Amino acid sequence: MRILESVKDPEVPVLSVVELGVVRDVEIDGDAVTVVVTPTYSGCPAMQAIEDDIVSALRAGGVANARVRTVFTPAWTTDWIPPAAREKLRAYGIAPPSHSGVHSPVQLRRREPVLCPYCGSASTTPRSEFGSTACKALHFCNACTQPFEEFKAI
Numbered sequence: 001m002r003i004l005e006s007v008k009d010p011e012v013p014v015l016s017v018v019e020l021g022v023v024r025d026v027e028i029d030g031d032a033v034t035v036v037v038t039p040t041y042s043g044c045p046a047m048q049a050i051e052d053d054i055v056s057a058l059r060a061g062g063v064a065n066a067r068v069r070t071v072f073t074p075a076w077t078t079d080w081i082p083p084a085a086r087e088k089l090r091a092y093g094i095a096p097p098s099h100s101g102v103h104s105p106v107q108l109r110r111r112e113p114v115l116c117p118y119c120g121s122a123s124t125t126p127r128s129e130f131g132s133t134a135c136k137a138l139h140f141c142n143a144c145t146q147p148f149e150e151f152k153a154i
C-alpha cells in the first residue's frame with residue numbers, strides 16, 4: 001500500500017489511486033501481487049495508464065510479479081474519497097464532490113451551490129456539466145471571478 005500511495009491519478013495528480021478509492025484490495029500469493037481496482041466509471045480513459053503506473057511502481061519497488069485485476073462491482077462512488085483527499089482536491093483548486101453520490105431527480109434540480117475552492121463562496125454558477133474530464137464539471141465563482149472545476153458526485 002505504501003508503494004501504491006505514490007501512484008498518482010493522471011487526471012487528478014494531487015491524489016493517489018489509493019486516496020481516490022480506485023484501489024480496492026491487494027492480494028499476495030507467494031511472490032505474486034495482484035492489485036484489485038475499480039474504475040471511477042466503466043469508460044474512464046485513464047484506467048490503462050493507472051494500471052500501467054501501478055505495475056511499474058510495484059516493479060520499481062521490488063515486486064517482480066505484479067498485475068492488476070479490474071472489478072466493476074461494487075461500482076465506484078465518490079463516497080470512497082476520504083475527507084483528507086477531499087481537502088487536497090479543494091487546495092488544488094477543484095471543488096470536492098458532495099458527500100453522497102445518490103441523488104433523486106428533484107435533488108438534481110435543487111442542487112446545493114458548489115463552494116468555490118479558492119475563496120469558499122457559495123455564489124457560484126455552473127458553466128458546463130463536463131470539464132476537462134467526464135468526472136468534472138465547470139463552474140464560475142461570482143465572488144472572486146475564478147473559473148474552477150468540481151469533481152462530480154457519483
